[in-house]
Amino acid sequence: MLKLFQLSKYVLNLIIHKPFNFQTMQKENIDINATLIDQVFEMQKAQAIKMRMSSVNQRIILLKKLLDWIKSHQVDIRRAIHADFKKPYPEIDISEIFVVTSEIKHAINHLEAWMKPKKVSTPITMLGSSSYIHYEPKGVSLIIAPWNYPFNLALGPLVSALSAGCTAIIKPSEITPHTSALIRRLVDETFDKSQVAVFEGEIDTAQKLLEKPFDHIFFTGSPAVGKIIMKAAAENLSSVTLELGGKSPAIVDKQADLTDAATKIVWGKFVNCGQTCIAPDYVLVHQSVQIPFLEELKAQIQKMYDPSEKGIEKSKDYARIVSTKHLKRLKHLMADAELKGAQLFFGGYVNEDDNFFEPTVITNVTDEMEVLQEEIFGPILPIKPYDDIEEALGYINSKPKPLALYVFSKDEKQIQEVFKNTSSGGVVANDCVLHFLQNELPFGGVNNSGIGKAHGHFGFLAFSNEKAVLKQRIGFTASKPLFPPYGFTSKKIIQSILKWL
Structure with a gap:
């Protein structure tokens, strides 16, 4: 509808003999895109709260929908990637399609174990309590994908985001327009925008997205651009996974x-x-x-x-x-x-x-x-x-x-x-x-070649908050004798703790 409106406006300008200003239309496109980004981001914020309580089965349903679309559109995927840089079909099958489908199947097979709370041991100073780690989704995530493996490196991180229970906005590369359009089509046909959305575009689109307070940003690209992403993330204290490169x-x-x-x-x-x-x-x-x-x-x-x-x-x-x-x-x-x-x-x-x-x-x-x-x-x-x-x-x-x-x-x-x-x-x-x-x-770099890890369980962890949970008994606890006022007995206990524990 937006594109139709813009076209109608252009035709109207011609009819009434007004000069057409391309720069003005370009600015309007940017403004419209920015408005859509704001709307989708707010939708995903609301949806992310609901997805905190999503079950294993609910997440697997989303992963299977993604897998089914890929399986039924392999010819389209091959044609789109080949159109961008003549990549051979067998290479596409192995390095683009198989990598993603194997990642999805791996997540489906292991997601229940990944989501289970992890019990941790109780030290003697915490007698009476119990503790575990709860894996909760970070929330709204941004995936900025590169052009060299445009399908694989956009959808691989999406698998991790969905497994962790996050919503996601994907910014594919403008350098591979055929694949970017296919990714948009895939997402539009598979997910509600409150769950997953795609924004195509160039630097202006990326900059507008980076202004939003995402809960996690997953970027794949060069170290030089990675530094820019990290600076933008710092403005909102967004956590980042930076898959960079370097001279291997x-x-x-x-x-x-x-x-x-x-x-x-x-x-x-x-x-x-x-x-x-x-x-x-x-x-x-x-x-x-x-x-x-x-x-x-x-x-x-x-x-x-x-x-x-x-x-x-x-x-x-x-x-x-x-x-x-x-x-x-x-x-x-x-x-x-x-x-x-x-x-x-x-x-x-x-x-x-x-x-x-x-x-x-x-x-x-x-x-x-x-x-x-x-x-x-x-x-x-x-x-x-x-x-x-x-x-x-x-x-x-x-x-x-x-x-x-x-x-x-x-x-x-x-x-x-x-x-x-x-x-x-x-x-x-x-x-x-x-x-x-x-x-x-785990896949990822170190220092100049990247921050954070991806794939499988490590990708799930990248998009998850490992929340510490401690349950304490009611009544007497091992810590109560250490409360003030600090008398002779409490001081002796503290000294013993320092010496022996």
């Missing part, structure tokens, strides 16, 4: 199975055209195996994306860069690296008409190059040799803590040394990326 390293030591390591690194790096927050951002390879490792990388890239030797650009299994803007950023990274001495080992071809950027491997990289300073978020893989593991660990520890870290080795002692002497959101031995699919593990 991979270590290939001299005892690694080079074919196995190259196969997994190629897949982890170039899936989704490298636009993955936990993709290997650079590889530290032992100098004694650098040359054979590079040859294995080349062989595996060709095996996955050019088996018929017709060119990777013709492969149906390779996605595209999401926008011209991001393609230009990647071209700049390559130009900067080559200007400062990097050597192109493989790839480098770019077709701007199709946002195609070939899988690219570069060597002879140094810290003066931007490819080793900022998160690449694209199909450029720098290779940096090292002499001993202490050098590799020192290099990693000199950088901000990454979202993920990967180590490839047959030596368990070496693997444990990496695990114990580095800090990262997650760490994987002899594989890449797969920890994201393990719903029993």
Whole structure:
């Protein structure tokens, strides 16, 4: 109705020969959107109070409605995501649809156990009392989703919000408009706006949403934008989960199975055209195996994306860069690296008409190059040799803590040394990326790479308030002898407590 009203107003202006002012209409759109945000937020505040008492079955009903819609609209989901950046359908099935459906099924199977109050032990100083932790929904939540996995990273957090009993407003990315429109359609057809709502739009929409006093904000994106989100959340003391990124390293030591390591690194790096927050951002390879490792990388890239030797650009299994803007950023990274001495080992071809950027491997990289300073978020893989593991660990520890870290080795002692002497959101031995699919593990960063954890039980906890509950008996209690006035007996008891308990 609002769009119809705006169109009618435009036509009327033409009829009576008044000049049409696009800036005025744009401002009206923003004002209308702001009004709708206010209305929906108030609706969700009221609904959130009701949902505090929601049962396991009531929450499961909502999760099943979401699951049923996804199952019956898989073709629509594939088409929307493919339209945004030509992501191959099998990649969509695994990295977008399956990730969400498995998260829903996991929540349905475990929600009753998650919601049960957790009893805690009673110390001797609290004799006569009982205590437990009650998990209550935080309330109204905001989910700000990125463009790189636009379906998965919008609906995964929604599963956690619904499991915890929260209402949710989703702000999908404007960079992937087809997927954003599909998410809006999904929500409109599945939920009442008082439960879940979607607001599309650009920065103005996000800013207006961030002005509201949400009970929890779940953001996935870059560390730079994460800082902006955290500042906005501080104005209302909203709790946050920040799923950020950073430069996730991979270590290939001299005892690694080079074919196995190259196969997994190629897949982890170039899936989704490298636009993955936990993709290997650079590889530290032992100098004694650098040359054979590079040859294995080349062989595996060709095996996955050019088996018929017709060119990777013709492969149906390779996605595209999401926008011209991001393609230009990647071209700049390559130009900067080559200007400062990097050597192109493989790839480098770019077709701007199709946002195609070939899988690219570069060597002879140094810290003066931007490819080793900022998160690449694209199909450029720098290779940096090292002499001993202490050098590799020192290099990693000199950088901000990454979202993920990967180590490839047959030596368990070496693997444990990496695990114990580095800090990262997650760490994987002899594989890449797969920890994201393990719903029993917490997913998230540390410091620069994120705050808070997601997935499964950890996502449920992110959207829940762990409320402390203590029940005390009526009459005499262990604490009453400590009440004033503080006579000889009470002082002796207090001294005993300090000494022995």
